Amino acid sequence: MRRAAIVCVAFLLACCGCGPVSESPGAPAVVHVSPALDSKHARPDKGLVITAQGGRLTQVLVYAGGEHVPGRLDASHTTWRSDWALKPATEYTVTATAAGENGPSTVAMGRLRTRAAEHTFGVASFAPLPGETVGVGMPVVLDFDSPIQDKAAVERALEVTTKAPAEGAWRWTSDTQVVYRTRRFWASGQQVMVSAHLAGVHPAPGVYGTLDSTFAFTVGRRQTSTVDTRSHQMVVRRDGKVVQQMAISAGMATTREYTTTSGMHLTMDKGNPVRMISPGRSKGDPGYYDLLIEHAVRISNSGEYVHAKDNVWAQGRENVSHGCINARPDQATWFYAGSLRGDPVLITGTSRELEWDNGWGYWQLPWDKWLLGSALRAP
Incomplete structure (x- = not known):
């Protein structure tokens, strides 16, 4: 037995996937539902589309398990679409009312079920x-x-x-x-x-x-930091006001891995302490290190942090680190405590540029190039 029922206010009419009908004066509106009412294995990804022929939709109510399904009418009020895809293995109830152009209204009521996900x-x-x-x-x-x-x-x-x-x-x-x-x-x-x-x-x-x-x-709050590796200074601003000036030491730049990257970084996470091990070296190799570094705020995936180090002889004067930005312990502790994930840190003055996909270096891409990675907005 068919479970779908169609009720007319002044005329009984049912149409789901039927052929053309007359739109002469006095004819009631015809409501089409896709997927069709009584479907047992409807495709969820197509969503739900309800149209009125020979009239305008005045009300559409769709529910799934008692939950209202959001959707919207087009400007002509002849087509309603669900905002999103339908849930798999779910029963939907549909009530759609359409007013005829010169005739009676039509109310379409029924159910459909979507297929299960394999x-x-x-x-x-x-x-x-x-x-x-x-x-x-x-x-x-x-x-x-x-x-x-x-x-x-x-x-x-x-x-x-x-x-x-x-x-x-x-x-x-x-x-x-x-x-x-x-x-x-x-x-x-x-x-x-x-x-x-x-x-x-x-x-x-x-x-x-x-x-x-x-x-x-x-x-x-808006916190931005600028690091000039040539002057060995870091300036932190909050909501446009300078709140901290820090003497720093950056990467010694004897190798690429020991060169701090220039560009717009974002703070990603932090730890106290963070274990730092020399990349590509084993214990006993020249330049090997294995250290616990305090109050470290990560700014890339290539091992760069803003962190504490008690080498005030170099901070403000010379770049001697393995690629990180290090500052006086009390100032690094202050920066650590006040940092949120996503705070911008702009570094300048080195020969190595931050790659856009190194950590959260996404601001390295101009907006037009960023859009090229969208499946919807790329040309």
Whole structure:
């Protein structure tokens, strides 16, 4: 027995996938639902589309397990689309009302069910953390638990909302990671909500998302730091005012690995202490070291930190480090305590440039080049 029922206010009419009908004066509107009502194995990734022929949709109510399904009408009020894909293995109830142009209204009611997911994918990890307060340069980083082939489908399901307008875009850094960066630094005090509407998204053959993920974070005060390796000075500003000036020592630059990278870095994490081991060297080799360094704030993936070191003889005068920025212990402790993830640190004066994909060096890319990594916005 058919489970779908169609009720008319002044006329009984049912049409799901039927042929053309007359639109002569007095004819009622015809409602089409796709996937069709009574479907048992509908594709989740296509979403739900409801159209009115010979009239305008006046109300659309869609529920899944008692939960309202969001969607929107087009400007002509003849087509309604769900905002996102449908959840796999889920039953949907549909009630759509359409007013005829010169005739009675039509109410279409029924149910449909989506197919189950053969294989699933989802968000494996993300940054920032829910509820975290971050610096003004903070990116949003999503890592997935399986490779993404249809990157455009996944990117369409990602949503970043803010109270104040902030232009931004996603860029794929690999088949399993996508990063969101704003065109300019976040505004201080901004509340940001990130939603990954992955349920029903179809990123690869036989693979569907089954869960949505949502988290929020706050942008804190605007702290930016500038490091000049030639004058051996670091200046920290908060909300435009200088709050700390630090004599520093940067990389000695005898090798590439011991050369501090120039460019726009972001603070990524911190530790007290952090164990630092000479790269590419074994115990007993010339230049080998294995040290515990206090109050270390990481700014790249190539071993660079802003950290404490009691070598005041060099700070402000000479670059003698293995690539890090070191400062007087009391000042490094101050910087450590006040740093948030995503605080910009601009370093100048060296021969080695920070790669855009070294740590969170994303601000190294101009905006037009950043967009080239988007599956939706690239030319």
